[in-house]
Amino acid sequence: MAKKAKSRTIAVRLVSMALTGYYKTLIRPRTHRPLSMLKYDPVVRKKVLFLEQKRGGRG
Amino acid sequence: MANLHSNPKKLVSLAHTLHPRLLRFFARYPPAAIVPTLTEPAPALPNPFKCQKHLVTGRRHDPVFSLRRQAEIVKLARKQGVEELLPHTVKGTEERMKRRAENGLRVKGTGVGQKVKGKESERTLKGRLEKRRQAMLDMPQMIQTWKERGHGRGWKKWPK
Numbered sequence: 731m732a733k734k735a736k737s738r739t740i741a742v743r744l745v746s747m748a749l750t751g752y753y754k755t756l757i758r759p760r761t762h763r764p765l766s767m768l769k770y771d772p773v774v775r776k777k778v779l780f781l782e783q784k785r786g787g788r789g
Numbered sequence: 790m791a792n793l794h795s796n797p798k799k800l801v802s803l804a805h806t807l808h809p810r811l812l813r814f815f816a817r818y819p820p821a822a823i824v825p826t827l828t829e830p831a832p833a834l835p836n837p838f839k840c841q842k843h844l845v846t847g848r849r850h851d852p853v854f855s856l857r858r859q860a861e862i863v864k865l866a867r868k869q870g871v872e873e874l875l876p877h878t879v880k881g882t883e884e885r886m887k888r889r890a891e892n893g894l895r896v897k898g899t900g901v902g903q904k905v906k907g908k909e910s911e912r913t914l915k916g917r918l919e920k921r922r923q924a925m926l927d928m929p930q931m932i933q934t935w936k937e938r939g940h941g942r943g944w945k946k947w948p949k
Contacts, residue, residue, distance in 0.1 A: 745948050747931060749917075749924040766941030768932065774925055779932050784947050 736760065744780040746771045754780060808865050820874035838878035856880065 740760050746752040750773035758765055764782040771778045800823055804812060818834055835841050837853035854862065860880040866872040867882060875881065893899025898906060906912075938944055 749921050778928055779935055781948055784949050
């Protein structure tokens with residue numbers, strides 16, 4: 731049987747670089763470069779850098 | 790309390806201030822500390838706060854005062870400052886302090902020289918906060934680097 735086609739977009743997790751454990755989930759095209767942005771972290775109550783978490787692990 | 794031996798007048802005035810329940814107790818079981826001031830030496834009575842072994846049968850007889858009543862008498866005596874006149878009891882302040890030091894608050898680890906284990910989150914809290922603090926100190930530099938590297942285009946170290 732033919733394999734199911736991969737979706738064009740993926741959900742990724744952007745973790746706060748303040749090491750608070752806070753993260754945001756965003757959707758980006760599979761072929762796009764990893765996301766990174768400045769966003770508000772409510773734990774430290776500041777705008778901090780969020781970087782996309784490396785995917786994989788279980789797979 | 791040390792001058793009690795020498796001053797019977799003080800003893801009498803003290804007796805007037807005591808709670809009737811304490812007074813009855815001391816009348817029945819005169820404390821060894823003030824017995825010498827009496828005219829005739831009374832025979833030593835067994836500690837009414839302890840169980841007694843029957844001399845013939847060897848069976849143990851319950852204390853005259855239950856633990857509850859012992860505690861009540863100790864509480865009254867402590868309030869009036871005459872606790873040291875009472876016979877030895879497990880409800881006494883000294884014994885209680887000893888037990889407190891040994892067992893703490895009955896919660897494992899609160900005694901002297903013991904440590905509360907706590908949840909893992911509690912044990913690691915300090916370290917995590919320190920890590921976070923350090924990360925926040927490095928944040929402006931990190932953001933600067935991130936901006937210089939094309940807002941993530943040249944970023945190599947992605948978090949796991």
